[in-house]
Amino acid sequence: MRRSSDKRRFFDELAAEFSEDFSAEDLAKLRWMSGRWGLQEGMWVLEPGCGAGQVTALLVRMVGAGGEVVALDISPRMLDAARQRVGSLGQRGPGSVSFLCCRLEDYVPEAASFDAVIAYRFLPHLDDIPAGLKVVARALKPGGSLFIDHSAGREQVNRFHEHTGGAVAQDAIPEEAALRRMLDEAGLELVELTDRDDLYHAAARKATA
Numbered sequence: 129m130r131r132s133s134d135k136r137r138f139f140d141e142l143a144a145e146f147s148e149d150f151s152a153e154d155l156a157k158l159r160w161m162s163g164r165w166g167l168q169e170g171m172w173v174l175e176p177g178c179g180a181g182q183v184t185a186l187l188v189r190m191v192g193a194g195g196e197v198v199a200l201d202i203s204p205r206m207l208d209a210a211r212q213r214v215g216s217l218g219q220r221g222p223g224s225v226s227f228l229c230c231r232l233e234d235y236v237p238e239a240a241s242f243d244a245v246i247a248y249r250f251l252p253h254l255d256d257i258p259a260g261l262k263v264v265a266r267a268l269k270p271g272g273s274l275f276i277d278h279s280a281g282r283e284q285v286n287r288f289h290e291h292t293g294g295a296v297a298q299d300a301i302p303e304e305a306a307l308r309r310m311l312d313e314a315g316l317e318l319v320e321l322t323d324r325d326d327l328y329h330a331a332a333r334k335a336t337a
């Protein structure tokens with residue numbers, strides 16, 4: 129489990145940086161992506177790798193008081209920042225958002241309980257992508273969707289991680305055929321893939337029962 133604890137330390141040290149508000153450019157991309165998530169009031173959403181909670185705060189607003197967001201991360205400092213950011217919204221009753229400190233690969237969700245899983249700037253950081261996708265498939269309701277989003281294209285993201293080095297040097301978004309195969313093995317179907325210089329957006333669906 130060495131890789132995982134290296135990564136926890138790596139991201140703990142980035143918690144302050146990740147707490148800064150997104151740039152106007154990233155917010156515009158996020159608006160485009162979130163418009164494709166199809167979230168409605170009352171939905172249940174899982175957000176693995178929530179970081180400092182920028183997207184969590186958006187999700188909490190999107191699903192409203194009747195919805196539920198479960199945000200998980202391996203970094204305690206990221207989670208502290210996320211709790212603070214979401215707590216400062218001050219508009220939600222207790223119980224509508226929960227934060228868990230764990231690896232997605234080890235999370236045991238109540239089966240078929242989530243309408244959507246939002247993986248924003250997260251998937252390549254998994255120690256074991258196929259194992260993480262299996263957890264996602266178990267968590268999703270039949271017909272539920274996984275969205276994999278990044279604020280840059282696949283090649284740009286992968287180059288950035290390689291250049292950054294250290295604990296994330298080998299973290300890479302898989303190329304389309306490999307991703308499709310991993311999703312398929314998990315019980316998810318890739319239904320949309322946009323890979324441009326300035327963003328990456330993939331959607332996968334769990335079959336209806």
Ligand SMILES: C[S@@+](CC[C@H](N)C(=O)[O-])C[C@H]1O[C@@H](n2cnc3c(N)ncnc32)[C@H](O)[C@@H]1O
Nearest residue numbers: 139177178179201202203231232248249253254
């Ligand atoms: C690049 S950051 C993105 C954070 C946030 N989604 C954002 O875009 O601001 C990736 C996050 O994933 C978390 N992470 C890495 N591997 C993880 C794993 N196996 N399970 C859960 N979280 C993980 C890190 O601690 C980090 O907070």
